[in-house]
Amino acid sequence: SxxxxxxxxxxxxxxxxxxxxxxxxxxxxxxxxxxxxxxxxxxxxxxxxxxxxxxxxxxxxxxxxxxxxxxxxxxxxxxxxxxxxxxxxxxxFPDVKAPRVKYDPQLPKWMEIYILVHFLILLLVQQHWITELQVFPWVSSLAFTMFIFFSTGIIGAMYDGWWWAPLLEATRCIAYVAYARDNPILAHPLLDLVVLAYFAVSSVMWCSQSMAVLKATLKHHKLE
Known part of the structure; x- marks a missing residue:
């Protein structure tokens, strides 16, 4: 720069x-x-x-x-x-000098652990998708691709503190549960069950967070 x-x-x-x-x-x-x-x-x-x-x-x-x-x-x-x-x-042109201030948002420890676990699950899903790519219908391949991109975007939004991140994370978790309950994803029954349960708990947690965000947003608009 x-x-x-x-x-x-x-x-x-x-x-x-x-x-x-x-x-x-x-x-x-x-x-x-x-x-x-x-x-x-x-x-x-x-x-x-x-x-x-x-x-x-x-x-x-x-x-x-x-x-x-x-x-x-x-x-x-x-x-x-x-x-x-x-x-x-x-x-x-601006004359940018080094060193630059590093963008390093801090999250609560529980959220960092939560994001890490979901990121590892995302890697498993991606690896399975790559392995089974030739036998997947194109609709499933498209869904997996969108899910992976969508997930990485939401993880970044959480770090950035965007107000709508809880809403999208709740949507992502619910979508995974809705699909995975009838369609095994990881090809290991026990692992599929554990991941499904984790997403189910996550969806409940983020639905609660989303309600709090929506209430705060509505309250803010009423005050204006």
């Missing part, structure tokens, strides 16, 4: 391409590298991290006053603004 590193060193393996296209930049002994983005997103939600920048680009495009500037906001460099070159004016 250092200003002198922006739009440099694109090559992932061979620096010959950066040498050819004049985008190579050597490290500087007197200035440590500040890793990450210039506008570093404060989130551990892997799903959100894939799409957050599209929202920023959309908002930037919406703020333009002409169609031509709207087009440029969509397809020019992230530092571009009206009146600047295609990649923007480097003098206007």
């Amino acid at each position: 250092n200003k002198w590193c922006l739009d440099k060193n694109y090559a992932g393996v061979l620096i010959v391409w950066d040498r050819l296209f004049k985008t190579f930049e050597e490290e500087r002994d007197n200035e440590p590298i500040a890793y990450g983005l210039v506008d570093q997103p404060q989130s551990l939600n892997v799903m959100w991290l894939q799409v957050f920048y599209f929202r920023a680009v959309y908002r930037k495009a919406r703020s333009m006053t002409t169609w031509s500037d709207t087009f440029r906001a969509l397809f020019y460099g992230p530092g571009w603004f009206p009146g600047t070159p295609r990649l923007g004016d480097p003098d206007t």
